[in-house]
Amino acid sequence: MARKTENNGPSVSAQEALEFHAMGRPGKLEIVATKPMATQRDLSLAYSPGVAVPVLAIAEDPSRAFDYTARGNMVAVISNGTAILGLGNLGALASKPVMEGKAVLFKRFADVDSIDLEVDTEDADEFINCVRYLGPSFGGINLEDIKAPECFIIEQRLRELMDIPVFHDDQHGTAIISAAGLINALEITGRDMKTTKMVCNGAGAAGIACIELMKAMGFAPENIILCDTKGVVFQGRTEGMNQWKSAHAVKTDARSLAEALEGADVFLGLSAKGALTTRMVQSMAKNPIIFAMANPDPEITPEEVAEIRTDAIMATGRSDYPNQVNNVLGFPYIFRGALDVRATTINDDMKIAAARALAELARQDVPDDVAAAYQGMRPKFGPNYIIPVPFDPRLISAIPIAVAKAAMDSGVARKPILDLDRYAQELSARRDPIASTLQRIYDRVRRQPKRIVFAEGEEEQVMRAAVSYVNQRLGTAILLGRDDVIKENARNAGIEIDRQGIEIINARLSRRNGVYTDYLYERMQRKGFLFRDCQRLINNDRNHFAACMVALGDADGIVTGVTRNYSTALDDIRRVIDAKPGHRVIGASIVLARGRTVIVADTAVHDMPNAEQIADIAEEAAGFARRMGYEPRLAMLAYSTFGHPQGERSERVQEAVRILDKRRVDFEYDGEMAADVALNARAMAQYPFIRLTGPANVLIMPAFHSASISTKMLQELGGSTVIGPLLVGLNKPVQIVSLNAKDSDIVNMAAIAAYSAGA
Numbered sequence: 001m002a003r004k005t006e007n008n009g010p011s012v013s014a015q016e017a018l019e020f021h022a023m024g025r026p027g028k029l030e031i032v033a034t035k036p037m038a039t040q041r042d043l044s045l046a047y048s049p050g051v052a053v054p055v056l057a058i059a060e061d062p063s064r065a066f067d068y069t070a071r072g073n074m075v076a077v078i079s080n081g082t083a084i085l086g087l088g089n090l091g092a093l094a095s096k097p098v099m100e101g102k103a104v105l106f107k108r109f110a111d112v113d114s115i116d117l118e119v120d121t122e123d124a125d126e127f128i129n130c131v132r133y134l135g136p137s138f139g140g141i142n143l144e145d146i147k148a149p150e151c152f153i154i155e156q157r158l159r160e161l162m163d164i165p166v167f168h169d170d171q172h173g174t175a176i177i178s179a180a181g182l183i184n185a186l187e188i189t190g191r192d193m194k195t196t197k198m199v200c201n202g203a204g205a206a207g208i209a210c211i212e213l214m215k216a217m218g219f220a221p222e223n224i225i226l227c228d229t230k231g232v233v234f235q236g237r238t239e240g241m242n243q244w245k246s247a248h249a250v251k252t253d254a255r256s257l258a259e260a261l262e263g264a265d266v267f268l269g270l271s272a273k274g275a276l277t278t279r280m281v282q283s284m285a286k287n288p289i290i291f292a293m294a295n296p297d298p299e300i301t302p303e304e305v306a307e308i309r310t311d312a313i314m315a316t317g318r319s320d321y322p323n324q325v326n327n328v329l330g331f332p333y334i335f336r337g338a339l340d341v342r343a344t345t346i347n348d349d350m351k352i353a354a355a356r357a358l359a360e361l362a363r364q365d366v367p368d369d370v371a372a373a374y375q376g377m378r379p380k381f382g383p384n385y386i387i388p389v390p391f392d393p394r395l396i397s398a399i400p401i402a403v404a405k406a407a408m409d410s411g412v413a414r415k416p417i418l419d420l421d422r423y424a425q426e427l428s429a430r431r432d433p434i435a436s437t438l439q440r441i442y443d444r445v446r447r448q449p450k451r452i453v454f455a456e457g458e459e460e461q462v463m464r465a466a467v468s469y470v471n472q473r474l475g476t477a478i479l480l481g482r483d484d485v486i487k488e489n490a491r492n493a494g495i496e497i498d499r500q501g502i503e504i505i506n507a508r509l510s511r512r513n514g515v516y517t518d519y520l521y522e523r524m525q526r527k528g529f530l531f532r533d534c535q536r537l538i539n540n541d542r543n544h545f546a547a548c549m550v551a552l553g554d555a556d557g558i559v560t561g562v563t564r565n566y567s568t569a570l571d572d573i574r575r576v577i578d579a580k581p582g583h584r585v586i587g588a589s590i591v592l593a594r595g596r597t598v599i600v601a602d603t604a605v606h607d608m609p610n611a612e613q614i615a616d617i618a619e620e621a622a623g624f625a626r627r628m629g630y631e632p633r634l635a636m637l638a639y640s641t642f643g644h645p646q647g648e649r650s651e652r653v654q655e656a657v658r659i660l661d662k663r664r665v666d667f668e669y670d671g672e673m674a675a676d677v678a679l680n681a682r683a684m685a686q687y688p689f690i691r692l693t694g695p696a697n698v699l700i701m702p703a704f705h706s707a708s709i710s711t712k713m714l715q716e717l718g719g720s721t722v723i724g725p726l727l728v729g730l731n732k733p734v735q736i737v738s739l740n741a742k743d744s745d746i747v748n749m750a751a752i753a754a755y756s757a758g759a
């Protein structure tokens with residue numbers, strides 16, 4: 001069981017860490033209003049007098065607080081700073097960076113709104129009294145970095161006093177994640193939980209909670225030995241004991257960690273740097289499982305273990321080694337599930353469900369997004385990959401659903417979820433706004449599955465996309481390419497393509513070649529192409545072949561582009577497929593930013609459109625917006641707004657607006673205007689005559705360069721998600737992805753092509 005021990009994660013310097021925290025607005029979070037606060041009316045609604053109405057409603061029925069306030073999605077991260085990470089008791093104020101960090105992780109990973117509260121007392125009663133009255137403000141309480149044994153008293157008392165989940169993350173988060181890793185390590189080493197012998201070093205918050213959960217999951221109490229700074233916690237020991245340690249004291253002759261570890265299967269380290277020696281590791285059973293989780297430095301390093309044993313499965317708390325046991329894999333998703341069913345608590349069933357769901361996820365094939373987060377490495381279930389990585393995009397749908405189900409089954413859900421499929425969709429939409437836009441598309445395609453040609457069928461990411469397309473029940477995926485090459489590449493990449501729903505077509509051997517060549521020749525003979533040229537294009541060029549398949553009804557749509565630049569692929573396609581009669585082919589990009597969706601055009605086709613063409617682009621984009629489910633409000637963009645400042649480029653846009661006026665189109669549009677006027681209600685209010693009823697959701701750019709530059713800047717600097725450019729106006733559905741697109745991008749484009757085919 002050889003393992004890699006190289007340090008494979010990013011390391012940061014102290015200076016970088018300080019600069020990161022100081023840059024821009026100091027700290028890591030700010031509060032953003034969810035309602036407009038622009039007008040007097042807004043203020044009258046948000047505050048007095050309007051606010052009195054929800055006040056009265058909540059006074060009458062407290063559950064209405066979930067409808068009218070942020071409570072249901074709000075978790076407080078609360079600490080007194082007595083056990084900050086492994087740094088010790090550094091006080092409430094010093095804990096604030098960690099607590100802000102937890103709060104933003106809640107938001108980033110599970111769309112849970114969160115605020116940090118640092119309580120400046122070490123007295124358990126004072127702390128409890130401070131927190132117990134905060135219940136009305138929050139849907140849950142995440143306690144953090146409070147030292148043992150006070151943490152046990154505090155958590156237990158607050159659980160009794162409050163009717164919302166109270167969860168000490170260092171206890172239960174750690175327990176859940178290590179349980180998940182352990183389930184898989186046991187599986188890999190062929191062990192049974194009931195007979196596995198474990199030694200847990202560290203009898204504090206994390207250690208005690210871990211062994212409690214392990215026992216609840218099926219470990220035999222007599223097989224777990226707990227150790228602390230005084231050695232083994234045996235029955236009858238009096239030194240350094242407390243009631244929480246006593247509960248786990250066992251009958252044993254072992255007195256030291258070294259003695260306890262002889263022949264042990266598992267070492268669970270939640271203690272301190274260097275507590276485990278190589279000699280102790282040597283004495284453990286075959287295929288030992290070593291979780292050295294002390295932060296920031298583990299009980300033993302993977303390198304030290306690798307020097308003496310090659311059969312160990314090793315995990316640490318750090319991101320720079322494989323198998324990171326980190327509670328960020330747990331708390332955002334556990335609270336997400338608990339909040340969504342308005343659970344009164346987080347019980348053992350919910351914790352075990354989370355651990356099992358996490359363990360299960362690590363056994364599944366890894367998508368591109370995860371591989372990308374790890375510099376292209378595609379971890380495979382095994383000794384070096386027993387637990388999912390924090391950036392795994394599947395966590396948001398897999399974990400909360402397991403937690404919510406367990407809450408319902410164990411009777412602590414105040415608002416059960418009836419439609420779990422729908423809930424799963426809502427969960428993925430929380431992670432990434434793109435998902436909700438795409439969800440509708442996917443749903444429709446599932447009802448009307450389509451045959452999509454994946455023109456570059458020999459490429460690994462294309463094959464993955466094809467498999468995903470079929471797995472998601474979107475239809476048939478046709479991989480264009482040489483049969484033997486596709487199969488060989490698939491085998492090497494571990495992709496299962498030999499399945500129903502995937503067809504391989506080799507253009508050179510296809511019986512349709514003659515028909516396709518005739519078709520192409522018919523179209524190209526007066527444009528300088530000989531019959532021979534057309535034959536060569538059909539035989540050798542997959543875009544031409546794919547386009548003919550779609551043109552002649554052998555497939556419903558095409559996705560291409562990973563091996564060829566956009567304009568070349570578009571030229572190939574345009575030789576075979578025309579614009580829809582009466583339409584103009586344009587590129588439209590969907591930009592998702594800060595909860596807003598905006599369509600930008602033309603991001604692909606017209607370099608420097610004249611006024612007539614800008615008007616055409618506007619009409620195409622409006623139609624596209626409607627098909628995507630948005631009622632279009634178009635802003636015809638320029639650097640000027642309604643004639644100021646004057647300039648030739650703006651005149652073209654003004655002319656385009658006049659053309660649209662003459663065409664009497666049936667959507668809202670106006671211009672020319674600058675981007676801020678188009679997008680900002682307050683800026684728009686400066687122009688009372690404006691014909692848009694609200695901020696624009698479709699932006700028509702004056703030229704390709706402004707469209708391309710602005711969408712790419714939004715993506716890179718603004719953190720926006722951009723889908724596209726999508727080809728709009730072609731007579732048959734074709735989508736071109738960008739060079740080196742990931743499998744998930746390709747599937748999205750295939751789904752969009754399939755969606756257009758059904759329209």
Ligand SMILES: NC(=O)C1=CN([C@@H]2O[C@H](COP(=O)(O)OP(=O)(O)OC[C@H]3O[C@@H](n4cnc5c(N)ncnc54)[C@H](OP(=O)(O)O)[C@@H]3O)[C@@H](O)[C@H]2O)C=CC1
Nearest residue numbers: 085086148202203204205206228229270271272294295317
């Ligand atoms: N990877 C992860 O996700 C997480 C890791 N941790 C890490 O676990 C460790 C413990 O955290 P936590 O439980 O919150 O802290 P606590 O202060 O509550 O408990 C620490 C425990 O470790 C014991 N201990 C300390 N040094 C040694 C040693 N050399 N040999 C044996 N036992 C020792 C202490 O023994 P005694 O009782 O005798 O004082 C005590 O029982 C920290 O390093 C922390 O960073 C914690 C949470 C999550």
Ligand SMILES: CC(=O)C(=O)O
Nearest residue numbers: 084085086170295327
């Ligand atoms: C990870 C964490 O919460 C800790 O080390 O305290």
Ligand SMILES: [Mg+2]
Nearest residue numbers: 085144145170
């Ligand atoms: Mg912590």
